[in-house]
Amino acid sequence: xxxxxxxxxxxxxxxxxxxxxxxxxxxxxxxxxxxxxxxxxxxxxxxxxxxxxxxxxxxxxxxxxxxxxxxxxxxxxxxxxxxxxxxxxxxxxxxxxxxxxxxxxxxxxxxxxxxxxxxxxxxxxxxxxxxxxxxxxxxxxxxxxxxxxxxxxxxxxxxxxxxxxxxxxxxxxxxxxxxxxxxxxxxxxxxxxxxxxxxxxxxxxxxxxxxxxxxxxxxxxxxxxxxxxxx
Amino acid sequence: xxxxxxxxxxxxxxxxxxxxxxxxxxxxxxxxxxxxxxxxxxxxxxxxxxxxxxxxxxxxxxxxxxxxxxxxxxxxxxxxxxxxxxxxxxxxxxxxxxxxxxxxxxxxxxxxxxxxxxxxxxxxxxxxxxxxxxxxxxxxxxxxxxxxxxxxxxxxxxxxxxxxxxxxxxxxxxxxxxxxxxxxxxxxxxxxxxxxxxxxxxxxxxxxxxxxxxxxxxxxxxxxxxxxxxxxxxxxxxxxxxxxxxxxxxxxxxxxxxxxxxxxxxxxxxxxxxxxxxxxxxxxxxxxxxxxxxxxxxxxxxxxxxxxxxxxxxxxxxxxxxxxxxxxxxxxxxxxxxxxxxxxxxxxxxxxxxxxxxxxxxxxxxxxxxxxxxxxxxxxxxxxxxxxxxxxxxxxxxxxxxxxxxxxxxxxxxxxxxxxxxxxxxxxxxxxxxxxxxxxxxxxxxxxxxxxxxxxxxxxxxxxxxxxxxxxxxxxxxxxxxxxxxxxxxxxxxxxxxxxxxxxxxxxxxxxxxxxxxxxxxxxxxxxxxxxxxxxxxxxxxxxxxxxxxxxxxxxxxxxxxxxxxxxxxxxxxxxxxxxxxxxxxxxxxxxxxxxxxxxxxxxxxxxxxxxxxxxxxxx
Numbered sequence: 001x002x003x004x005x006x007x008x009x010x011x012x013x014x015x016x017x018x019x020x021x022x023x024x025x026x027x028x029x030x031x032x033x034x035x036x037x038x039x040x041x042x043x044x045x046x047x048x049x050x051x052x053x054x055x056x057x058x059x060x061x062x063x064x065x066x067x068x069x070x071x072x073x074x075x076x077x078x079x080x081x082x083x084x085x086x087x088x089x090x091x092x093x094x095x096x097x098x099x100x101x102x103x104x105x106x107x108x109x110x111x112x113x114x115x116x117x118x119x120x121x122x123x124x125x126x127x128x129x130x131x132x133x134x135x136x137x138x139x140x141x142x143x144x145x146x147x148x149x150x151x152x153x154x155x156x157x158x159x160x161x162x163x164x165x166x167x168x169x170x171x172x173x174x175x176x177x178x179x180x181x182x183x184x185x186x187x188x189x190x191x192x193x194x195x196x197x198x199x200x201x202x203x204x205x206x207x208x209x210x211x212x213x214x215x216x217x218x219x220x221x222x223x224x225x226x227x228x229x230x231x
Numbered sequence: 232x233x234x235x236x237x238x239x240x241x242x243x244x245x246x247x248x249x250x251x252x253x254x255x256x257x258x259x260x261x262x263x264x265x266x267x268x269x270x271x272x273x274x275x276x277x278x279x280x281x282x283x284x285x286x287x288x289x290x291x292x293x294x295x296x297x298x299x300x301x302x303x304x305x306x307x308x309x310x311x312x313x314x315x316x317x318x319x320x321x322x323x324x325x326x327x328x329x330x331x332x333x334x335x336x337x338x339x340x341x342x343x344x345x346x347x348x349x350x351x352x353x354x355x356x357x358x359x360x361x362x363x364x365x366x367x368x369x370x371x372x373x374x375x376x377x378x379x380x381x382x383x384x385x386x387x388x389x390x391x392x393x394x395x396x397x398x399x400x401x402x403x404x405x406x407x408x409x410x411x412x413x414x415x416x417x418x419x420x421x422x423x424x425x426x427x428x429x430x431x432x433x434x435x436x437x438x439x440x441x442x443x444x445x446x447x448x449x450x451x452x453x454x455x456x457x458x459x460x461x462x463x464x465x466x467x468x469x470x471x472x473x474x475x476x477x478x479x480x481x482x483x484x485x486x487x488x489x490x491x492x493x494x495x496x497x498x499x500x501x502x503x504x505x506x507x508x509x510x511x512x513x514x515x516x517x518x519x520x521x522x523x524x525x526x527x528x529x530x531x532x533x534x535x536x537x538x539x540x541x542x543x544x545x546x547x548x549x550x551x552x553x554x555x556x557x558x559x560x561x562x563x564x565x566x567x568x569x570x571x572x573x574x575x576x577x578x579x580x581x582x583x584x585x586x587x588x589x590x591x592x593x594x595x596x597x598x599x600x601x602x603x604x605x606x607x608x609x610x611x612x613x614x615x616x617x618x619x620x621x622x623x624x625x626x627x628x629x630x631x632x633x634x635x636x637x638x639x640x641x642x643x644x645x646x647x648x649x650x651x652x653x654x655x656x657x658x659x660x661x662x663x664x665x666x667x668x669x670x671x672x673x674x675x676x677x678x679x680x681x682x683x684x685x686x687x688x689x690x691x692x693x694x695x696x697x698x699x700x701x702x703x704x705x706x707x708x709x710x711x712x713x714x715x716x717x718x719x720x721x722x723x724x725x726x727x728x729x730x731x732x733x734x735x736x737x738x739x740x741x742x743x744x745x746x747x748x749x750x751x752x753x754x755x756x757x758x759x760x761x762x763x764x765x766x767x768x769x770x771x772x773x774x775x776x777x778x779x780x781x782x783x784x785x786x787x788x789x790x791x792x793x794x795x796x797x798x799x800x801x802x803x804x805x806x807x808x809x810x811x812x813x814x815x816x817x818x819x820x821x822x823x824x825x826x827x828x829x830x831x832x833x834x835x836x837x838x839x840x841x842x843x844x845x846x847x848x849x850x851x
Contacts, residue, residue, distance in 0.1 A: 065647040066650045172492050172496060175495075176498075191609060215246045
C-alpha cells in the first residue's frame with residue numbers, strides 16, 4: 001500500500017510546480033498512519049472532552065449594589081443553571097429582574113443547543129476514537145476541521161442567543177431600554193448591573209481537546225518522512 | 232518553521248504555550264470580587280454615632296411603622312429606638328386601644344398603614360407641636376401631640392379618599408394636612424361600578440384636612456375631584472410656591488388589571504399642581520358640590536385650580552426645595568430627576584403655555600417649565616435637601632443615594648446602600664431651613680445583613696453622614712416594618728412633659744384621695760374609681776354581679792417620672808397602662824362568674840408584685 005502510494009507521489013513529483021508539489025505532499029501526509037503518540041493524544045483528548053458533560057461551558061455573573069455577591073448563571077452544554085443557595089435561586093432572580101425590561105425568561109426548553117450540543121460532543125469524542133482505531137492522519141484532520149467548525153458555530157450560536165434575548169424585548173415592558181447584547185466575553189454594564197461573562201471548565205476542555213488534536217497532527221508531521229526528496 | 236517543528240522539544244513547547252496562554256487569558260479575566268461598600272473609617276463612624284450613657288441624641292427621628300400601625304421614635308445619631316407611639320393598632324405595652332377613649336378612637340379597625348409622618352410647621356419650619364400621620368390602609372389621618380407623644384385624634388375614614396397615600400404633608404403654616412387618593416373609586420363611597428368602567432366612573436380626590444391653629448384639631452376642609460389616576464406622594468410649596476400643593480400620579484393611562492404593565496405604557500405621567508389657596512377661595516365662593524358631606528370642587532368646571540405637569544413615567548416623589556423655587560420630580564423607572572422652575576411654572580400658567588389638555592385639565596408645556604434634567608441614576612424616588620444647596624435622591628433600583636447640586640444640577644457623589652432604598656430623610660430636610668449633617672436611608676430590603684431572625688426579616692435603616700463632600704455610611708439599624716418616610720427634628724425643638732401635672736387633669740372621674748377610691752352601684756352595673764400608686768391598686772377587691780356593666784376609672788396619682796402603673800385583668804382581655812397624673816377608663820361586661828385577679832402590669836417598685844387585687848363576679 002505504502003509503496004504504491006509513494007511511487008505515485010514520486011511520479012507526480014516530476015514536475016517543478018510548487019503547487020503540485022504541495023498537493024502531492026499533502027496527499028501523501030494525509031495517507032500516513034498515525035504514530036502511537038498521536039493516538040495516545042487523541043485518547044487523552046477524548047477523555048478531556050467527557051468533562052463537558054459534567055462542568056459548565058460558560059459563566060455569567062451579575063453584580064449590583066443589591067447583589068454584591070453576584071447573581072451567577074452557569075451554562076452547561078445541556079442545561080442552564082443559576083447558582084442556588086437556600087436563600088436564593090439566581091436563575092429565578094435573573095428572570096424576575098429581566099421581566100421588568102421585557103426580556104423573555106431564560107427557559108431550558110427554548111435552547112435547541114441543549115439537544116444538539118451534547119450530541120455533537122459525543123460525535124467529536126467518537127470521531128477522535130475512530131481516528132485512533134483507523135489510525136490514519138486524514139481521519140484525524142477530518143475531526144480537527146469538524147471541531148474548528150463546531151467551535152465557531154457554537155460561539156456564533158451563543159452570541160446569536162444573547163443578541164436575540166437582548167433585542168426581542170417586550171414593547172409593553174414597564175422599563176424601556178435600548179436593545180442590547182449581553183456580553184459574550186468580558187465585562188459590561190447593563191442597567192444597574194455589571195455583568196461578567198467568561199468561559200468555564202468545559203470550555204477549557206474544548207481548548208484542550210483542540211490543542212491535543214493539533215498536537216497529534218503536528219506530531220505526525222514531525223514523524224513524517226516524505227518519500228519525495230526536498231527540492 | 233518546518234524545521235523547527237521537526238524538533239520535538241520545540242513542538243511541545245509551542246503546544247504547551249498555546250494551552251497555557253489560553254488559560255492565562257481566561258484566568259486573568261476571571262470575575263471581579265464583589266463590589267465593596269464604602270463603610271468609611273470605622274473609628275470615625277463610631278465616634279460620630281456614639282452617644283455615651285447619660286448623654287442625649289441630637290435629633291429625634293420619627294419614622295413610620297407602615298402596616299404595624301405605629302410610629303417609632305429613635306435618636307440620631309445613635310439610631311437607638313426610644314419609643315413606640317401606637318396610632319392605628321392596639322398596643323398592649325402602653326395599653327393603647329384598651330381604654331374607652333383610645334378604643335373609641337380606633338373604632339372598628341385593628342390596623343392601619345402609617346406612611347408619611349409630617350411635623351407641624353410654622354413659616355415652613357418645624358414648630359414641634361404635632362406629628363400627623365396618614366393611614367393608607369383605612370383612609371385615616373392621626374395627630375400625635377408631641378407634648379406627651381400620644382395619639383390624640385384619628386380622623387376618618389375620610390370621605391371620598393381611597394388609599395390615603397398622598398399625605399400627610401402639611402402646608403407651611405400647618406393650615407392643612409394634605410391627602411390624596413391612591414386608589415380611585417366610584418364616589419361617594421358605597422357606590423359600586425365594574426372595574427371596566429374605571430376610566431369613566433372612578434374618581435380620585437385630593438383633600439385639604441383643615442387643622443385648627445390652637446388645638447391641632449383636624450376636620451375635612453375640602454376636596455378636589457381628580458381624574459382616576461393613582462395619586463402617590465405630595466409636598467406643599469413654600470416661599471415662591473407657597474399656596475401650591477403638588478402630587479405625583481401614576482397610571483395616567485387610567486388602566487386596570489395588571490398595572491405593572493398596563494400603567495407603564497406612556498412615557499410620561501403627571502405631577503398635579505393644585506393651587507390650594509385658590510381652592511379655598513372657590514370653596515368660600517360656593518363653587519362646590521357636596522359629596523358624602525364634604526365640599527368638593529370639580530376643577531374642570533372651575534379653571535385655574537389644577538394643572539398637569541408632565542413627569543417621567545410612574546413618578547413617586549415630588550419635593551419642593553427649601554427655598555421653594557424648584558419642584559423636584561422623579562420617574563421611578565428612569566434614571567433622571569427633573570427640576571422644574573416654579574417661576575417658569577407660574578409664567579407658563581400666566582401665558583397659558585399649555586401643551587394640551589387631559590381629562591379637562593391643562594397640561595403645562597414641559598420644555599417651558601423644565602429647568603434641568605439631572606442624571607441621578609436608576610430608579611429615583613424621593614429627594615431631600617441639606618443646608619449647602621445639595622439635594623439627595625434615593626435610587627431604588629440602583630440601591631444608592633445620589634447627591635447633587637441645586638443650580639448647577641451636577642451629581643457630585645453617590646453612595647450604595649443595603650438594599651433598595653425607598654424614602655430618605657435629612658435633618659429637617661423638608662423645611663425651609665434644613666440642617667444637613669445626617670441623612671437616613673429608609674431601605675425596603677435588608678437581605679440578611681443582620682443576625683438571622685428567620686424569613687420575616689426586618690427593614691434596614693442606614694445613617695449616612697452628609698457634612699463632608701463625600702457621604703459616609705455611619706450606622707445600620709434594623710427597623711420594624713415599614714419605614715416609609717421619617718422626620719428628623721432637632722431635639723431642643725421639643726419640650727415634652729414627663730408627668731401629667733395633677734392640676735391639668737380635668738377628667739371628672741379622676742380622684743386623688745385613697746378614701747375616694749370605691750365601687751358604686753349604678754343603674755346598669757358598677758362604677759369603680761380606682762387609684763394606682765406604689766404599690767397598691769385601691770380598691771384591692773371589687774365585687775360585682777354576673778352581667779353587670781363594669782366601668783373602672785383608673786387614676787395614677789404619682790407625680791414622679793417613669794412611675795407608670797398598669798392594670799391587667801385576667802381572662803377579661805384588658806390591659807391598660809396609666810401614666811403619672813393620668814386617668815383612664817375601662818368598660819366591660821362581667822359576663823364570666825368567678826374570681827379574676829387584676830395586677831399592675833408595668834413594673835413600678837420593690838413591691839410591684841404585691842400590687843394586685845381581685846374582681847369577684849357573683850354568678851346570677
